[in-house]
Amino acid sequence: MKRTLAILSIFVSFSLFAQKKTSFDPVEMVNPLMGTQSKPDLSNGNTYPAIGVPWGMNLWSPQTGKMGDGWMYTYTADKIQGFKQTHQPSPWMNDYGQFSIMPVNGLKLSQEARASWFSHKAEVSKPYYYSVYLADHDITTEITPTERAAQFRFTFGKSDSSYVIIDAFDRGSYVKIIPSERKIVGYNSRYSRGKYENLKNYFVIQFDKDFSSSGVWDGKDFLSETQELQNKHTAAIIGFKTKKGEKVNAKVASSFISLEQAELNLTKEVGSDSFEQTSAKAKAEWNEQLSKIKVEGGSDEQTRTFYSCLYRALFFPNKLYEINKNNEIVHWSPYNSKILPGRMFAGTGFWDTFRALYPFLNFVYPEINKEMQEGLVNDYKEGGWLPEWSSPGYANIMVGNNSASVVADAYIKGLRGYDVETLWEAVKHGANNEGPMEAVGRDGVKYYNELGYVPFDVKVSENAAKTLEYAYDDFAIYQLGKALNKPASEIEIYKKRAMNYKNLFDPASGLMRGKNKDGSFQSPFSPFKWGGAFTEGNSWHYTWSVFQDVDGLAKLMGGYRKFVEKLDSVFSMPPIFDESAYGGVIHEIREMQIANMGQYAHGNQPIQHMIYLYNYGGAPYKTQYWVREAMNRLYKATPDGYCGDEDNGQTSAWYIFSAMGFYPVTPATDQYVLGAPLFKKIMVSLANGKTIEINAPKNSDENKYVKSMTLNGKPYSKNWLSHSELQKGAVLNFEMTAEPNKTRGSKKEDFPYSMSTDK
Structure with missing residues (x-):
């Protein structure tokens, strides 16, 4: 009897240990x-x-x-x-x-x-x-x-x-x-x-x-x-x-x-x-x-890196609102110092976070971004403008009018229950006016609206970067206007301006270049010069900032083959640079130089989406290769584990999306562009109760390429996934291999969305 009890005791202890060991405790991996x-x-x-x-x-x-x-x-x-x-x-x-x-x-x-x-x-x-x-x-x-x-x-x-x-x-x-x-x-x-x-x-x-x-x-x-x-x-x-x-x-x-x-x-x-x-x-x-995202089948290092990145993506913007004695939501306003009803958030720069962080919130955590949209309504009502960088109010730093993207992507991805009509007025106001400081509203907007670009020679700094970002932001406003059923007479101007990127394309270099007021290109021109016409980057980084019309950019470069070759050049060139606009080497330059990935500067935001653009040229296998290289080389759950500024969850969100196997190249559309998953299995629990199951059982360091895939049991050849379809729940099965499949995704009908090919 004692022996039986002893065996039973050992069995119970082992069972409890096994339960404890297998319980999902992701915070301990951070x-x-x-x-x-x-x-x-x-x-x-x-x-x-x-x-x-x-x-x-x-x-x-x-x-x-x-x-x-x-x-x-x-x-x-x-x-x-x-x-x-x-x-x-x-x-x-x-x-x-x-x-x-x-x-x-x-x-x-x-x-x-x-x-x-x-x-x-x-x-x-x-x-x-x-x-x-x-x-x-x-x-x-x-x-x-x-x-x-x-x-x-x-x-x-x-x-x-x-x-x-x-x-x-x-x-x-x-x-x-x-x-x-x-x-x-x-x-x-x-x-x-x-x-x-x-x-x-x-x-x-x-x-x-x-x-x-x-x-x-x-x-x-x-x-x-x-x-x-x-x-x-x-x-x-x-x-x-x-x-x-x-x-x-x-x-x-x-x-x-x-x-x-x-x-x-x-x-x-x-x-x-x-x-x-x-x-x-x-x-x-x-x-x-x-636990909204569970990953299995990666190394311990990969798992720890994933959850450490996920931790970073869930801090900013942070709540600035409080609950008063009457259980009402109230906040101190950084715009007028009053105590007012409603929500408020602070601590994010949209120049960084419109790219992946906000799309990630819309994908997995829409409830908190709904609150953030309510906060943006109050920003506009109390301050007269949407912030582009808030800490806690308007901060005069960085460029672009990317609040338009943050607002548009939320609504297009299905968020509802907030005052989107006020936000519609806010994005139009920001798009058509200079703000109280350079980084609010649109600096140089008079030139942009008249000429279709911000000139290099009129003392408006970082003019090419502003032009390219304004053009994308106009696209986001147009997309939001369509979703809100606004009349063509109100939104067609934004559709037209979304093509302004073409005004800076230099056929001689095949790159974006500053342009003078008289229509001549800025000269002398070095594509390796950081700053000047660009923001924390050079022409090799900003040329790809045509999120809304990558197909149009490929055509400007001479077609898909030359487009892919141009993408290849980013990695094959040495990491040379011209820092003369800054008078010294800024940290972003140094981080590109030491990464040994050519002109690819993942430590800063403008080029982070570029790896995914091979999908628009019929070479998705190159995306699969470089995404895996970037994840393996540039991220680790260690004190030196990023390759540049983490920037309020943006660089982390790039890793999270990429580990799942897709990325939001064009916020304010319904699409994610495919890469390849990092883990053998990923389960995403959506806010609506549905789940997304991503399976890649043969995934390994060697098997980094997608041979084929199915979506909900059916063969799937496209280079993109639909947000609205994924939100219904989905099963993605990837067959991974060590050799690239150069035919899958090579047909034009499989390419992701571009504005100029939108029917």
């Missing part, structure tokens, strides 16, 4: 340190280990850089100066509304004095939990987040001088210590981009242990008798007497509306939950979102 080994002159992602929940209002990060340094955390750093609440979308954009919390042993107040050595060997970084040992203070700090709040847990050594410093930073801040309630409140008004009359990030911090001492710091002097301070720079310092191994907990929340709202956010999101309960909820939220 490495938040992917991309953190970066610096201003070489980006391997320019990321930080973001501790948060998907699209949460706040993120947290250990801070290795000084206050105001956009590179707040770099993997190669040795010391941590604090743990910062952040809203930073990019180091180039920097932060707003930030403050930091730092436990110390001894009264060490300045950033340099309080900084502590740390090691990655004593660091745990997960999306929902972060822990690190601060060696100089003998303190372990743990953090776990909610959307607008977080919990901290400090494990102190034995000391009569254990402290926590709450640094509200400079440029106008306020702190107040309330010892009787074990509480600190305050606000920070620091920001980096734009101009705001009353930006305040209010915060409340509730401790679970009495303060043995307290005081404030004004950036110079410690005032031990003062409990409240409003100044250019403020910090609150609270002291404890601690035993060895004693844990002190702090619950933190913030609000852009008021201190009262910050208190409410703390009550609603944390309440009486323990640290472990908050951590479990955050982990469950991540697993719910990450």
Whole structure:
């Protein structure tokens, strides 16, 4: 009997272990340190280990850089100066509304004095939990987040001088210590981009242990008798007497509306939950979102890279709205500083994210993009324009009018239930007017509308890039107008302008080139010159920015064979460059140079879709080859795991789409262009309850080519997939092989959408 019970016990234990081992836990495959080994002159992602929940209002990060340094955390750093609440979308954009919390042993107040050595060997970084040992203070700090709040847990050594410093930073801040309630409140008004009359990030911090001492710091002097301070720079310092191994907990929340709202956010999101309960909820939220896509049959490295990229794609734009005491959705407006009803989002640049990030949200997470569209309605109503870069309001950086694409793609992909008529007015307004700054509306629009291009010689910077992007944006507006059944008299002008790309095509070089006001091409012309007529790229990168009419571009180049040869040239040329427009080598140039992929500059956005254009020339097998090469060479779930700026989920979304086997070359259409899947099996759970099953059982490093495929059991020869058909649920079966099939997808009737061939 004992032997039988023992065997039964072993069987039960093994069964439980097997269940545990096979349970799907994708958040544990994420490495938040992917991309953190970066610096201003070489980006391997320019990321930080973001501790948060998907699209949460706040993120947290250990801070290795000084206050105001956009590179707040770099993997190669040795010391941590604090743990910062952040809203930073990019180091180039920097932060707003930030403050930091730092436990110390001894009264060490300045950033340099309080900084502590740390090691990655004593660091745990997960999306929902972060822990690190601060060696100089003998303190372990743990953090776990909610959307607008977080919990901290400090494990102190034995000391009569254990402290926590709450640094509200400079440029106008306020702190107040309330010892009787074990509480600190305050606000920070620091920001980096734009101009705001009353930006305040209010915060409340509730401790679970009495303060043995307290005081404030004004950036110079410690005032031990003062409990409240409003100044250019403020910090609150609270002291404890601690035993060895004693844990002190702090619950933190913030609000852009008021201190009262910050208190409410703390009550609603944390309440009486323990640290472990908050951590479990955050982990469950991540697993719910990450589990929308399940991948099988890849290497451990590929799986970790996939989910690390998926994690990055689910942060920005982040929520700027809150829930008030009447359970109403409200927000602080960055445009007029009022508290207004409705949703608001911030922290994204459409120049980057219109390409793949927003199409990805429309594909798998349409509910959150519906909220984002509601936010865009409020942007327009409150500010008079749609943002092109928001952080949190209008930011004067990058080019294009790509809000049109973001709006059009959402509606064309089936999103409903928001005020699209207001957005229709907004995209037309943005397309036909110069905005309050160069990066809002259309810079040079008078020339563009009159001549069909923005001239090189009229002191409008990056004119060729603007022309090409405006032409695509006009296409997106035309597509939206058709979907909304707008009359031809209203939308035909956008259809006509969508062909303006032809005005910059230089037959002599077969490339796009700046053009002067008199119609002559800009001279001298170097296709390797970065900047000037182009934006963070050269003519070899921007020539392919004809998303709406690739077939028309191929014809300009002399037909499909020459088009494919031109595509080949991108990879076969050496990575030479002309940086004279910048007066030095910018990091995007260096990242192209060292990648050993010729002129292909995947670390920046303009050329990321170019690999898929072989499908428009009858050579999809070349897309399959280069997509796999880019995924294998340029992405890894390591600190140096990106090949340039990650940019708010865009570069990650490229990888996610490519791993599934298709990519949205032309947002604002119903099509995805085919590549080849990376995994043997992928299951996508759609928001409507349907599923997409992608099978490639023979997939391997060698078998990277598609020999044949079926869609829902029927042979499928086209080089594209329909979004609307996929949303009905689908089964895609790929037969993979080591040798390219040069005939599949080579017929013109199998090519993806182009405007000039649209019947």
